[in-house]
Amino acid sequence: MIELIIVFSLVIIAGIYLFKKMYTTFTKPTSTCSNCSGCNFVDKCDVK
Amino acid sequence: MFFKHKHHHNKHHGHHHGGRKIKVAIAGNPNAGKTTIFNALTGQNQKIGNYPGVTVEKKSGHIFHGRHEIELVDLPGTYSLSAYSIEEIVSRDFVINDKPDVIIDVMDSTNLERNLYLLLQFQELGIPVVGALNMSDEAEQKGLQINNEQLSKILGIPLIKTVGTKGLGLKELMRNAVRVANGRINTTFRHINYGIEVEDAHHKIINSLQTDSDFCSKFPGHWMAIKLLENDHDAVEKIKENHKHSDQVLEETNTVIQFIEKHFGEDSEIIISEQRYGYIHGALKETLKHSKKLIGSTTSEKIDNIVLNKYLGIPVFLLIMYLIYQFTFTLGDPLGLVIEKLFTGLKAILENNLPQGVLLDFLTGGIIDGVGGVLVFLPLVVFLFICLSILEDTGYMARAAFVMDKFFHIFGLHGRSFIPFMVSTGCAVPGVMSARVLSNPKDRLVTILVSPIMMCSAKTPVIAILTAVFFPKNAGLIFWLVWLSGWIMAFILALIFRKTLFAGEQTPFVMELPPYRIPTVRGIYQHMTEKSGEYIKKAGTVILAASIIIWFFLNYPKPPQEFSTNQQTTNVEQTVDNSTINPVEFSYGGKIGKFMEPVLKPAGFDWKLGVALFAGTAAKEVIISTMGILYGVDDEAELDSDSSLQQKIKTDPAYNKLMSVSLMFFIMIYIPCIATLAVVRKETGTWKWPLFQVVYTLVVAYTVAVFIYQTGLFFGLGV
Numbered sequence: 166m167i168e169l170i171i172v173f174s175l176v177i178i179a180g181i182y183l184f185k186k187m188y189t190t191f192t193k194p195t196s197t198c199s200n201c202s203g204c205n206f207v208d209k210c211d212v213k
Numbered sequence: 214m215f216f217k218h219k220h221h222h223n224k225h226h227g228h229h230h231g232g233r234k235i236k237v238a239i240a241g242n243p244n245a246g247k248t249t250i251f252n253a254l255t256g257q258n259q260k261i262g263n264y265p266g267v268t269v270e271k272k273s274g275h276i277f278h279g280r281h282e283i284e285l286v287d288l289p290g291t292y293s294l295s296a297y298s299i300e301e302i303v304s305r306d307f308v309i310n311d312k313p314d315v316i317i318d319v320m321d322s323t324n325l326e327r328n329l330y331l332l333l334q335f336q337e338l339g340i341p342v343v344g345a346l347n348m349s350d351e352a353e354q355k356g357l358q359i360n361n362e363q364l365s366k367i368l369g370i371p372l373i374k375t376v377g378t379k380g381l382g383l384k385e386l387m388r389n390a391v392r393v394a395n396g397r398i399n400t401t402f403r404h405i406n407y408g409i410e411v412e413d414a415h416h417k418i419i420n421s422l423q424t425d426s427d428f429c430s431k432f433p434g435h436w437m438a439i440k441l442l443e444n445d446h447d448a449v450e451k452i453k454e455n456h457k458h459s460d461q462v463l464e465e466t467n468t469v470i471q472f473i474e475k476h477f478g479e480d481s482e483i484i485i486s487e488q489r490y491g492y493i494h495g496a497l498k499e500t501l502k503h504s505k506k507l508i509g510s511t512t513s514e515k516i517d518n519i520v521l522n523k524y525l526g527i528p529v530f531l532l533i534m535y536l537i538y539q540f541t542f543t544l545g546d547p548l549g550l551v552i553e554k555l556f557t558g559l560k561a562i563l564e565n566n567l568p569q570g571v572l573l574d575f576l577t578g579g580i581i582d583g584v585g586g587v588l589v590f591l592p593l594v595v596f597l598f599i600c601l602s603i604l605e606d607t608g609y610m611a612r613a614a615f616v617m618d619k620f621f622h623i624f625g626l627h628g629r630s631f632i633p634f635m636v637s638t639g640c641a642v643p644g645v646m647s648a649r650v651l652s653n654p655k656d657r658l659v660t661i662l663v664s665p666i667m668m669c670s671a672k673t674p675v676i677a678i679l680t681a682v683f684f685p686k687n688a689g690l691i692f693w694l695v696w697l698s699g700w701i702m703a704f705i706l707a708l709i710f711r712k713t714l715f716a717g718e719q720t721p722f723v724m725e726l727p728p729y730r731i732p733t734v735r736g737i738y739q740h741m742t743e744k745s746g747e748y749i750k751k752a753g754t755v756i757l758a759a760s761i762i763i764w765f766f767l768n769y770p771k772p773p774q775e776f777s778t779n780q781q782t783t784n785v786e787q788t789v790d791n792s793t794i795n796p797v798e799f800s801y802g803g804k805i806g807k808f809m810e811p812v813l814k815p816a817g818f819d820w821k822l823g824v825a826l827f828a829g830t831a832a833k834e835v836i837i838s839t840m841g842i843l844y845g846v847d848d849e850a851e852l853d854s855d856s857s858l859q860q861k862i863k864t865d866p867a868y869n870k871l872m873s874v875s876l877m878f879f880i881m882i883y884i885p886c887i888a889t890l891a892v893v894r895k896e897t898g899t900w901k902w903p904l905f906q907v908v909y910t911l912v913v914a915y916t917v918a919v920f921i922y923q924t925g926l927f928f929g930l931g932v
Contacts, residue, residue, distance in 0.1 A: 168571050
């Protein structure tokens with residue numbers, strides 16, 4: 166029974182994590198200096 | 214003479230946008246004929262004085278051109294806008310403080326390479342420019358043919374051939390200067406891409422400069438950031454005197470400069486100037502012809518003679534990529550086996566120490582099979598990234614883009630699309646973002662739509678496992694072919710989009726061609742740690758969470774009691790092919806797979822692959838995780854838990870060579886991962902394009918996979 170509770174809790178945490186990750190992927194800007202692709206259009210960059 | 218002269222005293226006139234009074238500065242290298250042109254334009258009507266505080270002579274004059282009163286200022290002759298001489302400082306201070314409406318850059322046509330260096334710096338400063346290709350008669354005598362129309366398109370400024378001594382072309386020159394000054398032509402571009410490391414550093418400095426908005430309104434931020442990167446002492450002084458947070462800015466500057474210098478093993482100033490010359494080299498390669506063939510003398514030129522050769526260029530690129538995949542497999546595969554052994558050992562430890570039950574099943578069948586399956590490919594992905602970064606750091610990548618330009622045009626793609634394509638070979642997310650290098654919106658959109666079809670580091674493990682199982686002897690070759698087919702498919706689709714959705718003209722492009730450089734060990738090490746860090750992080754977060762969810766969906770609900778012993782039954786739910794019932798089929802995931810099976814059958818895929826492909830839309834590595842978990846749950850397969858995923862696939866009768874090819878193509882083309890779709894949505898600003906991408910990639914992937922499988926079957930393959 167304890168095993169089941171542990172496993173299902175982890176499944177729920179994983180579900181929440183994935184959902185949150187998906188939500189931020191679609192809502193927050195992804196363009197940061199660390200993944201800058203070296204394009205020279207600085208004026209179009211979200212980092213500014 | 215063409216111009217009415219007017220004697221005038223030299224007073225400050227300020228900025229006259231679109232007005233009748235226009236301030237024109239005449240700049241250029243020493244001995245480029247600048248003064249001759251200034252004299253020809255102003256005649257005897259000149260005022261001679263000094264620039265404030267220095268003994269540098271300042272000449273100015275007034276003329277009328279049409280309705281416009283023009284103040285002409287002759288700037289001191291300089292080669293650059295660095296701060297090595299007083300003339301350079303005077304020139305740039307004048308440009309920054311007095312903000313002329315337009316600069317006429319007088320260039321010596323017989324020595325364009327050196328003269329364009331100054332012009333590019335004016336453009337970087339954000340000042341409108343018109344170029345005078347002076348001494349054009351001498352250039353022609355020397356056998357130099359300048360395609361000034363093409364060069365003008367590339368630089369985005371009017372370029373007028375002049376002969377100052379004879380007054381030729383000056384009327385045309387002034388006409389264009391007035392048009393630029395009135396804002397009818399925008400000439401201020403920052404063309405040069407200084408490469409990822411320098412651009413990244415540049416961003417960081419701009420960010421710190423922007424902490425003082427007063428400073429930013431006085432000095433152009435992009436230019437100031439580049440000057441700081443160049444270690445320009447005058448720029449440092451200006452920061453100290455004018456910036457509110459000068460200490461932080463200079464500290465940030467030092468940090469990024471140190472990073473760059475360690476990465477390249479060279480002064481940051483040299484790296485920047487090489488990149489500028491690289492741009493000029495690239496631009497002149499397309500626009501300047503010597504009637505007398507010159508043979509390159511430097512090592513860089515000798516290598517370029519082969520690498521940039523009309524006929525050899527593309528084969529050399531393909532050969533290099535082939536060698537990279539061979540190398541990656543030869544080294545990555547054995548190391549992958551070591552990691553696999555580690556996970557098998559871990560599994561054995563857990564099995565020996567934990568009681569049989571749901572927790573053990575979760576840890577071994579869910580987490581280890583899911584995450585471990587992906588981590589096995591870490592060495593492969595890291596080696597691939599090392600090779601790609603070496604290509605980038607040596608300067609070869611720029612050459613490859615240069616060579617591919619004409620080829621890209623055949624398919625309606627811009628030469629610069631090469632960059633997003635190559636970046637997508639690592640990951641489509643930065644790939645899609647780097648499509649910003651394309652200024653034409655149509656070029657950019659087509660590139661964004663097709664570049665996720667490229668092989669990426671997430672597809673790599675999936676393709677790798679299939680090639681390793683079905684083509685073990687030629688894994689490297691097959692992998693390279695799959696990579697190549699990704700490019701070919703992207704080209705074909707781009708051509709279709711260009712002919713249908715996005716018909717339009719193309720703009721010319723220049724690739725920076727700086728001299729070749731030997732990459733530093735430190736630079737390679739940085740790439741290696743960064744990429745492996747990213748891969749491990751993704752495996753430990755997204756892939757781990759996805760594996761847990763998939764494990765749940767493939768295990769629950771459990772089959773009813775009568776099936777749990779896995780016996781043959783006469784139940785109506787028994788599978789049509791009369792084999793034993795697989796417990797997975799009762800799970801949510803199993804049901805989804807079974808539901809999709811009739812549609813997938815023509816492409817040769819069974820329901821298990823349906824589940825894996827469905828889950829793989831989250832991230833492509835998840836296909837591997839799902840397959841690992843599926844075989845873990847599926848105790849029908851008579852394999853011990855130690856056998857690798859490769860062995861399990863090999864013994865599964867549902868797989869064969871033909872189906873693996875159809876599957877590889879399907880995986881390459883079908884739906885981009887969620888992260889890519891999100892970035893496409895952000896870059897295009899609408900949901901329309903990511904949704905279109907989902908639909909079109911699915912249709913194309915399915916059509917191609919069915920075509921391959923059915924054609925193969927027709928010819929008796931895959932049985």
